[in-house]
Amino acid sequence: MNPALSELGRIYPPERLLVQPGQLAPYESDALTAFRARPLAVVLPETAEEVVQTVAWCARHKVPFVARGSGTSLSGGSLPVEGGLVIGLNRMNRLLRLDPKERVAVVQPGFINLHVSNAAAPYGLYYAPDPSSQPVSTIGGNLAFNSGGAHCLKYGMTSNHVLGAKVVLPDAEVVELGSQSLEAVGPDWLGLFVGSEGLMGIAVEVTLRLLPKPEKYHTVLAAYDSLEKAGNAVAAVVASGLLPGAMEIMDHLAIEAAEAAVKAGYPMDARALLIVELEGEAPEVEAEARHLGEVIAASGAYEVRVARDADERAKIWKGRKAAFSAVGRLSPDYLVQDGVVPRSKLGQALLEIERLSQQYGLRVANVFHAGDGNLHPLILYDGKVGGQLEQAEALAGEILKLCVGLGGSITGEHGVGMEKKAYMPAMFSEDDLALMQRLRRALDPDELANRGKMFPQGTAATGAPRHSGPHPLEQAGLLSRE
Amino acid sequence: MRPTSLTEVLEAVRATPKLLPRGGGTKAALSTPREGQAVLDMTGLSGVLEYDPAEYVLVALAGTPLAEVEALLARHGQYLPFDPPFVEQGATLGGTVAAGLSGPMRQRYGGVRDFILGVQFVDGEGNAVRGGGKVVKNAAGFDLPKLMVGSRGQLGVLVELAFKVFPSPRATATFKVTFERLEPALEAMHELASSPLEFYALDLETNPATLTLRLGGQPEALPSRLERLRAFLGHPPDTHTLLMEGEKEQGYWRFVGRLEWGHGYLVKVPLQPGKIAALERDLPPGIRRYVAAGNLLYLNWLDAAEKLDSLLKAHGLCGIVLRGDAYPAVKETLKSPLLGIDLEHSFARRVRAALDPTRRFSLDP
Numbered sequence: 001m002n003p004a005l006s007e008l009g010r011i012y013p014p015e016r017l018l019v020q021p022g023q024l025a026p027y028e029s030d031a032l033t034a035f036r037a038r039p040l041a042v043v044l045p046e047t048a049e050e051v052v053q054t055v056a057w058c059a060r061h062k063v064p065f066v067a068r069g070s071g072t073s074l075s076g077g078s079l080p081v082e083g084g085l086v087i088g089l090n091r092m093n094r095l096l097r098l099d100p101k102e103r104v105a106v107v108q109p110g111f112i113n114l115h116v117s118n119a120a121a122p123y124g125l126y127y128a129p130d131p132s133s134q135p136v137s138t139i140g141g142n143l144a145f146n147s148g149g150a151h152c153l154k155y156g157m158t159s160n161h162v163l164g165a166k167v168v169l170p171d172a173e174v175v176e177l178g179s180q181s182l183e184a185v186g187p188d189w190l191g192l193f194v195g196s197e198g199l200m201g202i203a204v205e206v207t208l209r210l211l212p213k214p215e216k217y218h219t220v221l222a223a224y225d226s227l228e229k230a231g232n233a234v235a236a237v238v239a240s241g242l243l244p245g246a247m248e249i250m251d252h253l254a255i256e257a258a259e260a261a262v263k264a265g266y267p268m269d270a271r272a273l274l275i276v277e278l279e280g281e282a283p284e285v286e287a288e289a290r291h292l293g294e295v296i297a298a299s300g301a302y303e304v305r306v307a308r309d310a311d312e313r314a315k316i317w318k319g320r321k322a323a324f325s326a327v328g329r330l331s332p333d334y335l336v337q338d339g340v341v342p343r344s345k346l347g348q349a350l351l352e353i354e355r356l357s358q359q360y361g362l363r364v365a366n367v368f369h370a371g372d373g374n375l376h377p378l379i380l381y382d383g384k385v386g387g388q389l390e391q392a393e394a395l396a397g398e399i400l401k402l403c404v405g406l407g408g409s410i411t412g413e414h415g416v417g418m419e420k421k422a423y424m425p426a427m428f429s430e431d432d433l434a435l436m437q438r439l440r441r442a443l444d445p446d447e448l449a450n451r452g453k454m455f456p457q458g459t460a461a462t463g464a465p466r467h468s469g470p471h472p473l474e475q476a477g478l479l480s481r482e
Numbered sequence: 483m484r485p486t487s488l489t490e491v492l493e494a495v496r497a498t499p500k501l502l503p504r505g506g507g508t509k510a511a512l513s514t515p516r517e518g519q520a521v522l523d524m525t526g527l528s529g530v531l532e533y534d535p536a537e538y539v540l541v542a543l544a545g546t547p548l549a550e551v552e553a554l555l556a557r558h559g560q561y562l563p564f565d566p567p568f569v570e571q572g573a574t575l576g577g578t579v580a581a582g583l584s585g586p587m588r589q590r591y592g593g594v595r596d597f598i599l600g601v602q603f604v605d606g607e608g609n610a611v612r613g614g615g616k617v618v619k620n621a622a623g624f625d626l627p628k629l630m631v632g633s634r635g636q637l638g639v640l641v642e643l644a645f646k647v648f649p650s651p652r653a654t655a656t657f658k659v660t661f662e663r664l665e666p667a668l669e670a671m672h673e674l675a676s677s678p679l680e681f682y683a684l685d686l687e688t689n690p691a692t693l694t695l696r697l698g699g700q701p702e703a704l705p706s707r708l709e710r711l712r713a714f715l716g717h718p719p720d721t722h723t724l725l726m727e728g729e730k731e732q733g734y735w736r737f738v739g740r741l742e743w744g745h746g747y748l749v750k751v752p753l754q755p756g757k758i759a760a761l762e763r764d765l766p767p768g769i770r771r772y773v774a775a776g777n778l779l780y781l782n783w784l785d786a787a788e789k790l791d792s793l794l795k796a797h798g799l800c801g802i803v804l805r806g807d808a809y810p811a812v813k814e815t816l817k818s819p820l821l822g823i824d825l826e827h828s829f830a831r832r833v834r835a836a837l838d839p840t841r842r843f844s845l846d847p
Contacts, residue, residue, distance in 0.1 A: 101672055102756050124676065145621065152619050153538070159625065160596045167829070175827040182777040183752035184582065185802045186825050187637060188595050191628025192833065195621055200829075215678035238536055241559055241649040281680050283707050287700035340617045342537050372619040409620040416622055427622055428612065435611045435837070436624045442836035443829065454623070 004061045005041060011053050016091075018042040027068070027086050031133075032076035034335070034389060035418050039066075039080035044088045048108075048166065048174075048204035054087055055202065056172035064451040067202040069110060069138030074336055075417025077145055077197055081451050087202065089140050095119055096205065103210040104163060104180055109140025109203050113147075116208060125210040128155045131413065132321055143203050146195030148413025150246040153371040155211075157413065159194040164207035167193060169200070170444035180207055192439075197415050198450035200443050214245070214279035218289040219313045222301035223270035227251055227366075230272035231347045233299035234370045237276060238343065240295045242288055245279040247371035251350075253330075254323045254365045254378075261326035264319025267303050274301070274370070275320055277313075320367070324378065327365045331380035333389070337396050339403030340412040343373045352402050353377055360395045362388070374412035375403070401426050416454045424456050486526035488602075488610055488641055494522055495639060496608035501842055503635040505545055505577030508568040511747075511803040511819045512581055512634055516845055522639060524576055530554055531642065532616065539599065539616055540647050544576025544640040551575060561650045563591040567739045567780075576640040581804065582632025583750065585739055586683035586773045587696070591648060593774075594631055600644030601627040603637075606838030616644045629833070634819075636843045637834065651698025654682065656731045657711060658724040660692045664762055667691035668776075670715060672755060675775035679711060683735075686772040688762060696735070743769040743782040747808065749790065749821065751779040751801040761797050782806075786814055787821060794822030 008017055018024060019041045029036045040063065045051045058065045064084035071078050080086050093110035100123035105116055113134040116127035130149035131137060137147070143165065147158045155161075164178035178190035193200050224230040230249050237244060250258065250273045259266050266273060276296070278288050289306075296304055307313035328334050341349045350366060353375075357364040363380040377399055381392035400410045404426045411420055424433060437455060441447070483498070485491045495501060503522045504513040515521050524545040532541040535558040542551060548562070548569040555561050565587030566578040579601075584593035591597075600614035603626075613626025630640060661667040671686055671693055683696035697707055708725070726734055741748055746768070753761070755776025769782040781801070783790045786808050794801050800822035808814055838844065 099756075100676065102754055103676060124678070146625070148619060148621070154591070156592060156596050157619070157621070159628065160592055169829065173828055175829045177827075177829060179752065180754045181752040182588075182774060183584070183593060183750075184595075184632060185750065185752060185800050185820065186582075187633040187830070187833075188582070188628045188631045189827075189829055189833065191595055191625050191631065193829075194628075195625050212676055212678050235536055238538070241652065243649055281678060281699075281703075281707060281710075283703040283710070284680070284699045287703035291700070340615075340619050342534070342539070342617055344534060344536050369619070373617055374619050408617045409615045409622050411621045412617075412619040413621050420622075424623065427615070431609045432611045432613065432623070435605060435609065436613075436626075438836045439624060439833060442832040 004063070008041065008043060008054070008057060011050060011057070012043050016044040016046070018044070027071070027080060027088065030068070030071040030073045030076060030078040032074055032079070032417065032419055035076045035079045037080045037082045039086045040083050042086040042088055044091050046091045048168070051087065051168050051202055051204050052172050052174060054085070055168050055170065058085055058448050059171050062446055062448065064448045066450050067140065067144070067198050069141035070136045072133040072137040073141065073145060073417055074338070074414040075145070075411065075419040077415050077417035077450070077453060078141065079418050084451065089138065092204070100125060102180065105208045105210055107139050107206055107208065109138060109143070109206060111139050113137050113139060113142055120210045124213050126213050127161065127208055128211050129158045129161055132324070139206050139208065140203055143194055143206055144196065144198045145415040146413070148374070150248060150369055152369065152374070152413070154243055154245050159191060161209045162190065162194055162206060163209050165190060165193065165203040166205035167200070168202045168204055170449040178207065182209065195415070197417060197454050199440050199454060201449060216280065216282040216285040217313055218278040218285050218292070219307040219316050220276045220292065220296060221305045221316050222274045222276070222296050222299065223267040223303040224272045224274065224301055225270070227272040227350050228347050229300045230274045231350070231370070233274055233296065233301065234346070235344065236295050236299055237292065240291060242278070242292055242295070244276050244371060246275065246277045247369070248275040248320055249273065249366070249368055249370040250320065250323055251366040253363065254327055254367045257326035257330050257365065258319040258323040261329065262318050262322045264315050266319050275316060323367045327367070327378045327380070331363070331382065333381050333383045335379045335381070335392050335396050336414070337375065337377050337379070337399050338412050338414040339375050339400050339408060339410055341373045341375065341403050341406045341408040343370070345406040345408070346370065346373060349375060349402060349406060353399060356395055356398050360391055362392055362395055369412070372412065373408060397423065418453055421454055421456050424454070483520060484523040484526045491522070491527070491604050491639055491641055492608055492610060495604050495842065499840070499842060501639070503576070503580070503639045505574030506547060506568070506572035508571045508573040508805070509577065509581050510805040511816060513577070519845070524639070525574065527641060535560060538618055538647050539644060541600070541616055541642065541644040542575055543642055544574065546575050548573050548575060548578060555647055556650070559650055560647045562597065562645065563648045564588050564594040564597050565739070566594065567741050570736060570740055575643050579631055579640060579643060580633055580635050584778070586685050586735070588778070589684045589774045590680065590682045590698070595628050597646045598627040598631060598643065599646055601630050601640065602642040603630065604639045604641060606638065606840055606842045610641065614644065618646050637837045638843070651682065653701035653704055654696060654698040654731060655704050655708060656726040656734060657695045657697065657708065658692055658726070659695070659715060660690050660722040662691070664688060664691045664759065667693055668755070668759060671775060674714070675755070677714065679714060683773065684775045686758070686776060688770060689767060738771070741780055745806070746782045746784040747787060747790070747806045748804045749781045749783055749801045750804055751781055751794065751799055753777065753779055753799055757797060757799065761799070764793055764797070784808065787816055788814070791821040798823060800825055
């Protein structure tokens with residue numbers, strides 16, 4: 001063991017300092033399986049103090065580090081730096097405090113998203129951000145990547161539900177950002193930190209805001225004979241002045257796959273399915289449901305189903321949530337993009353994606369958050385066929401540029417990470433990126449924290465993309481990409 | 483200096499060593515220049531640039547008056563859900579973001595930080611930069627729009643801003659309930675805020691202890707929701723209730739948004755509801771309003787600012803003076819609008835230094 005590593009050995013017992021190739025292998029990749037890199041070592045801290053000492057060690061020896069939760073990043077955000085340190089935070093998974101009266105929960109970064117809502121449930125509260133990875137993804141990772149979910153239009157993203165964080169900066173100094181209040185004085189430092197993709201340090205304690213659980217849900221499934229009609233239905237719902245908690249669309253390929261996988265009972269001949277869900281106070285939802293019913297009835301749906309109880313609601317969502325992994329089964333490999341377009345450009349974007357799909361000869365399935373214009377095209381390819389990964393990546397890149405060209409964004413919720421850093425210049429000017437880099441270097445002059453991510457000119461020696469098949473968690477059915 | 487284009491803002495920033503941007507000037511304590519600062523009047527950069535109601539997105543120049551924005555939104559049945567104050571007095575979008583101000587209706591969907599989507603600003607080196615975007619969901623790059631909330635012009639001059647907007651509730655009603663003492667009012671506030679009942683506003687006033695609850699939504703659902711609310715409160719015999727609807731109700735909230743309380747400092751204090759009881763024991767009688775279920779206090783302070791500074795420190799709170807001065811009997815010059823505990827940390831210092839290396843936008847050298 002090299003001398004620097006033996007210093008780490010004074011912080012960690014051997015079972016929490018992984019250096020053997022066999023121990024490192026599970027950490028070489030995240031949910032963006034096309035990338036892989038071998039870290040120098042993996043440490044598994046159990047306390048904030050251990051994180052501080054570890055980051056201090058990295059700063060002293062100028063070793064780049066990547067903090068990692070469950071490794072569900074779809075943008076390669078938790079890909080190791082080749083030869084760098086991985087700080088695995090899954091053991092810091094305690095709920096430190098839950099205050100139902102003030103409606104806050106304080107958790108360690110390795111605490112799992114869904115467990116926050118589980119802990120809050122006895123008090124009639126829940127944690128709103130619901131990325132599809134929520135049964136496995138951690139709050140630390142959600143924070144770093146400002147995770148989204150199906151309810152962002154109405155409720156916002158992770159950033160809108162984080163009140164405070166204790167952060168270890170890249171030079172091991174500890175600062176407290178935010179507070180327990182929804183309000184603040186002074187620049188929103190916490191707002192800058194959330195979504196900074198691990199480039200500004202590691203959150204070791206996070207204060208989350210909890211919301212009262214909605215009293216009533218009203219979930220509608222509408223089937224259309226074209227994607228365009230489903231898209232127009234979304235526009236009509238918005239124009240009616242309703243603000244549904246979620247609006248989701250699946251195309252034919254996604255419907256077929258989901259149906260084959262989980263038998264949600266979807267209308268199999270539909271070219272597009274729209275799910276709209278209202279939620280809130282019972283009398284209000286009942287009144288809104290009548291208006292929604294009129295809008296959907298006029299939208300050209302050939303079949304409309306309304307969930308009559310929690311089971312039927314769960315069934316409608318089951319197909320939607322399973323769609324990704326189900327589509328994945330249609331193909332040896334797939335890439336997921338998550339570009340955003342203005343809602344009124346959805347139809348145009350989908351037509352263009354279909355054209356690109358034909359041009360590249362690669363199938364693309366579409367499952368997306370229609371309410372906020374967040375597309376999720378799944379590009380199916382076979383990595384064992386020479387050149388297909390490169391073709392799939394080129395197609396993905398064209399979709400991202402398309403989104404920016406239509407006035408949108410390269411990422412709605414997955415983050416830039418490794419995957420989309422080359423496309424940052426499509427969205428931001430040189431001056432914009434230079435300023436972001438300046439901010440980053442002000443906090444981390446040696447670019448140790450998650451080196452090589454987000455910025456196009458990443459200097460890190462990170463692994464090149466290569467075909468590597470599904471993630472182990474995905475194979476085990478624990479993880480879906482969305 | 484009153485620039486009317488981005489180019490003129492760039493020129494002004496590059497040519498001026500100490501600069502204070504100002505919008506409508508409604509928060510005098512934040513927009514009055516001190517030693518050597520030149521004022522950059524931003525009202526020349528005004529106007530809505532992009533607004534398609536179907537997108538729920540509005541993009542406007544920073545000097546655009548809130549009143550203009552709200553009138554445009556209202557014509558399409560939409561509104562700014564963070565409910566900025568000082569609309570009628572002439573506040574601008576940029577000034578509202580720089581001061582970081584939201585109003586009572588932030589209770590429903592969130593504050594200004596939750597609705598800002600994109601920003602273009604001029605940094606301390608005189609470069610125009612953009613952050614965020616113009617769509618309702620975006621995770622690309624550092625969240626510079628949020629960073630600008632509450633930045634008081636010290637991180638850059640705001641030029642263009644993009645916001646998420648929402649459809650207005652089709653009908654609203656406001657319910658006031660007065661308690662004999664503060665404790666039961668606080669208890670009711672906690673219970674209401676943790677309940678599935680949804681409020682556009684959940685405000686507490688203290689003299690006498692009064693909760694003001696604003697409901698909004700489909701008109702046909704309002705009567706049964708009001709009935710549920712009364713039942714939730716248990717029709718306690720020692721409470722007085724008042725219901726407002728229609729134009730009277732709208733007018734009431736416009737009046738609240740003026741925050742015009744006569745003499746004294748107007749101070750914003752962020753806090754958490756659990757701190758109210760102890761704070762109330764130490765605050766002198768006066769006008770104040772706790773909004774968003776006790777997360778934000780707007781306070782009228784008649785005495786010397788120094789005394790409020792110590793009081794807030796004792797409670798582990800911070801505050802910011804927005805305007806006004808001490809009662810004429812006490813003459814003082816505010817050294818800084820910031821009161822209470824010091825929130826500065828090395829993260830803040832380093833970010834400031836990166837955005838404004840020559841301290842063009844700060845007072846101290």
